[in-house]
Structure formats: C-alpha cells, structure tokens
Amino acid sequence: MKVRVGREVLAEAVGWVARGLPSRPSVPILAGMVVEAADGQLTLSGFDYESSARVSVPAEVADEGRVLVSGRLLSDICRSMPRDSVDLSGEAARVQVSSGAARFVLHTLPLDEYPPLPEIPQPSGVVDGDVFARAVSQVVSAAGRDDTLPVFTGIRLEIRGSTISLLATDRYRLALRSFPWQPVDAGVEANALVPAKLLADMAKAMTGHELTLALGSTRTGDGLIGFEGGGRHATSRLIDGEFPKVRSLIPVENAITSTVTVDTGALVEAVKRVALVAERSAPIRITFADGLATLDAGNGEEAQASESVEVTLTGEPVVTGFNAGYLLDGLGSLGTPIAHFAFTQTTKPANLTGLRAPDETPTSDSAYILMPMRLPT
DSSP states (O other), X not given: OEEEEEHHHHHHHHHHHHHXXXXXXXXXXXXXXXXXXXXXXXXXEXXXXXXXXXXXXXXXXXXXXXXXXXXXXXXXXXXXXXXSEEEEEEOSSEEEEEETTEEEXXXXXXXXXXXXXOOOOOOOEEEEHHHHHHHHHHHGGGSOOOTTSGGGGEEEEEEETTEEEEEEEOSXXXXXXXXXXXXXXXXXXXXXXXXHHHHHHHHHHTTTSEEEEEXXXXXXXXXXXXXXXXXXXXXXXXXXXXXXXXXXXXXXXXXXXXXXXXXXXXXXXXXXHHHTTOOTTOOEEEEEETTEEEEEEEOTXXXXXXXXXXXXXXXXXXXEEEOHHHHHHHHHHHOSSEEEEEESOTTSOEEEEEESSTTOXXXXXXXXXXXXXXXXX
C-alpha cells in the first residue's frame, strides 16, 4: 500500500472512526481499524459487534492495499502530523505513517481475524442532516448515562409517515423533538431505540449533508439501524427493551394553569450564578410572580444567593424547584431567544419550549419536561 492524503481530512476521518472503537475491547482485535487504499480513495472502518463506522476520503493512491492497525494510536498520530499531507506505505507486517520529517512505524494486526462489517439495511428515507443534527442536540441531554439501565441510555426514534419524533428520558426529565423527512414508503410506521451516544456522533458528522436512514425492519425497527451520508456509513444494534410511555407527561393545553415567557439568555446567566451556592442535588427555588422570576439557592447555615429576572406571567403565581443542571440543559437546547414554561400544578412536570418572539404560540413538535424537586420547608 502506498497512498497520500490531506492531513486535516485524514485526521477528521480517522478520529471519527476511532471514537466508536472500544477502549477495553472484549477481543483485542476489535481495537484495530481497517485502512484500505483503492480507486482513488482511502477507506477507514471499525467494528465492535455493536456498532460499525466506515468513511471514505479522496486520496492519491499509488499502490492499493488493505491493512489493520491500532485505531486510537493511528488517530493520535494523524492529529499530530506537522505537514498538510500524510503518506501511508507498507506491507502486511508494518505500515509507515509519515509527514515532513516525522515518521511512525506501526505493526499491523492479523486482518484475517477481523470480523466483517454488517451490511447496511435497505434505505428507509432521507432527511436534511442539519435538521437531524439540530433535533438530536435538543434531546440527547435528557438521555440517561447509567449503563445498568440500558433502555434509558437510548433515544427512541418514532417514524409515522413523513414525521420522525425523537424522545429521550433519564426518569427525571423528558425531551421530545419532531421533524419532517422523506420516507421511501409514505405509510411507514416504525420504532427504534438507538444508543444516544452513537446517534449524537452521527448527527454531528452529518451536518451539511443529506442523511439516509435505514431500519432493519420497517415494521418494528428491531435489529440494525444504518446511516449514510457525506461519505460516511454507520450501523448500530438497537437497544432491546420497552421504552416507557412518557408522552402522557406532556401537559395538555386545557390542563395548563400558568405560563411564563422569559429571555432565555438572561435566565441562563441567572441560574448559573445562583447555582454556585446550591448544594449538590439541591433544587433552585424559582418563584414566578409579579412579573419576576426570583431564583434562590443555599441555606441559612451556608452561602446563599438570590436573583430576579423579568418575565411575563399568565395565570396563577408559581413556586417550584428544579435541578440546576437539568434546567440549564433544557434552556441550552432551545436555540431560541425566548423560553416558555407551561405549568399545570407546581408538583407536576413543567413543559419548557422555545419561542422566537414573545407573541409566538408554542408548537407541539418539541418539549422539554422537567420534574419539579421537593423544596425544603
């Protein structure tokens, strides 16, 4: 193999594949990355039996070849190269990676022991990569991180005809985002529970590209899900388990007793300041009344903080408490200048949505449900 490729292009591609490689593989060979040069392209791929990633980039291929090397080491090397281009050359036993005066020699791994990558299922439809990335970014913070509860570490993808809905919850909050796409079958209905980390990585990589989604089963969504776009291909096994029926937590219009609109940036800064004195897991008390949101944290024996932000309140005054981190995650996911809160009761979940203007009406295509915390007496 003998090939030359741009350093930045190579570093980005290798880094993307390497992020999906296991840090502690059950089988040592799975720490490897397949590097293949052919037909004017360099193709990099990795697989850990749960997910796979493959990306192709343009390259000057003098001699074709295919080798398996340590993926994370190759990623570190490519990021550190001093020149604008990187040369890869070698045979079955060793590969040299060079740029300018820098030279690295990597020992190859046995390619015949590496498992074949799964085939991507038949395409189910296409979606704008920017729309998809934005939707994923709005829900991923609500996904759980406890691997002992795998169902909560996924994002539920619901397909109903020309609409996709993403839902995530860690039991303390819920995020929902719906957006249009172009399905192959206009009457398709499918559900899939996709690992949140993989979905987030794929969404970032697809920004600026059209994304093709491929579900292993258009009826149940079990098996594999595939993604293609921008020269990148990925698959993932779906999480096995029943996602909780969380849509009932979203307040219905006729049950809402109070609404609040507030400048998103002003509230974010106020929450950050007041949270400095909040004990870990302790709530921030927020009182919505008299045109103000008054935030309080701390207690009489320790440091205390209080700050007020102007709001527009419709309905009864509200006194509630939220986890500061969860509230900041929700506000940060809005991407709008105005934050809108809808309350039914102070002890019930609140719905946080974004508005582009104070007089805009909230839509049902997004929601960020916050569970209130018990306030100290």
